[in-house]
Amino acid sequence: MRKKIIAANWKMNMTIGEAESFLKDFRLEIEEVTGVEIVIAPPFTALPKLSELLGGSQKVRLGAQNFYFEKSGAYTGEISAAMLRDLFVRYVIIGHSERRQIFGETDSFINKKVLAAHASELKPILCVGETLEEREAGKEKQVLETQLRGGLAGVSAEQLVETVIAYEPVWAIGTGKTATSAQAQDAHAHVRAVLAELTDAATADKVRIQYGGSVKPANALELLSQPDIDGALVGGASLEARGFAEIVKAGVPA
Numbered sequence: 536m537r538k539k540i541i542a543a544n545w546k547m548n549m550t551i552g553e554a555e556s557f558l559k560d561f562r563l564e565i566e567e568v569t570g571v572e573i574v575i576a577p578p579f580t581a582l583p584k585l586s587e588l589l590g591g592s593q594k595v596r597l598g599a600q601n602f603y604f605e606k607s608g609a610y611t612g613e614i615s616a617a618m619l620r621d622l623f624v625r626y627v628i629i630g631h632s633e634r635r636q637i638f639g640e641t642d643s644f645i646n647k648k649v650l651a652a653h654a655s656e657l658k659p660i661l662c663v664g665e666t667l668e669e670r671e672a673g674k675e676k677q678v679l680e681t682q683l684r685g686g687l688a689g690v691s692a693e694q695l696v697e698t699v700i701a702y703e704p705v706w707a708i709g710t711g712k713t714a715t716s717a718q719a720q721d722a723h724a725h726v727r728a729v730l731a732e733l734t735d736a737a738t739a740d741k742v743r744i745q746y747g748g749s750v751k752p753a754n755a756l757e758l759l760s761q762p763d764i765d766g767a768l769v770g771g772a773s774l775e776a777r778g779f780a781e782i783v784k785a786g787v788p789a
């Protein structure tokens with residue numbers, strides 16, 4: 536059985552002080568929680584403080600929201616995998632739609648990051664998802680397949696099992712419009728079918744696929760009860776400790 540993975544993507548929010556205070560409250564809320572993997576991806580500036588406070592915690596893992604695939608060098612403004620590993624970061628979000636749309640990241644660029652993450656023992660959370668126009672044109676499955684094939688080129692079956700896929704329909708991000716559980720399940724089943732084509736059914740069956748897009752305490756349980764939804768990548772609702780803890784609790788095995 537796949538262990539659920541609930542991740543907070545704080546995006547460009549939270550000062551160091553706010554992150555510290557969140558963690559204090561959040562840890563109290565999840566004291567009794569077991570059986571679910573929790574990841575917090577703060578902005579880079581808050582990583583050192585959270586790393587120090589977590590002290591290698593198994594219960595709450597650290598994630599980064601981005602990195603650059605080169606090892607070192609003249610790349611002004613960028614952060615390498617080794618720098619993240621220095622701070623005990625375990626996961627890295629790659630190919631978020633905001634990076635695709637605002638910063639022009641392409642599937643081949645994203646693929647370089649996925650491969651570099653694995654080479655440095657960071658686990659990628661690879662985001663895929665269609666825009667509203669693509670869904671209305673009936674192209675969502677084709678878009679997912681293109682993003683998966685492009686982003687995962689050259690990834691071995693062993694590496695795929697250590698990769699998390701986040702299905703995030705762009706029209707549901709930050710809009711309050713969540714995909715229905717049936718729409719999300721349908722997309723997740725398609726993602727898994729593509730992963731099976733890339734490797735084999737047994738490998739695809741082990742890969743965790745998160746849903747992201749206006750996940751809230753009120754809709755988390757229904758989404759997480761779908762057979763192919765193995766977690767959530769949470770933006771806005773992850774900024775408040777109690778609300779995020781409620782979403783985490785929705786991922787605890789029944």
Ligand SMILES: O=C[C@H](O)COP(=O)(O)O
Nearest residue numbers: 544708709748749770771
């Ligand atoms: O990475 C998280 C997603 O973009 C979802 O954001 P949201 O929960 O604010 O809709």
